[in-house]
Amino acid sequence: MKINGLTVLWFMIATGLLAYAFNLWQQEVYNRGYWRGRAVGWESHRRLTNIQKISDEVFDYEKN
Secondary structure (H helix, E strand, O other): OOOOHHHHHHHHHHHHHHHHHHHHHHHHHHHHHHHHHHHHHHHHHHHHHHHHHHHHHHOOOOOO
16 A cells, blocks of 8 residues: 555544644643633632621621
């Protein structure tokens, strides 16, 4: 079987395009997970600070 240069060229182009598409997909997945994690962390922080604020209001004896 004879392999000519054009076949090798097309194979290299296809491999490069697949690698580029995989890289874009990998970055998208990473960013999606990163921002979802940031949102979950912010919600957790917000809930904890609201609980602290509510508990401080309940046990603040100086208000009465």
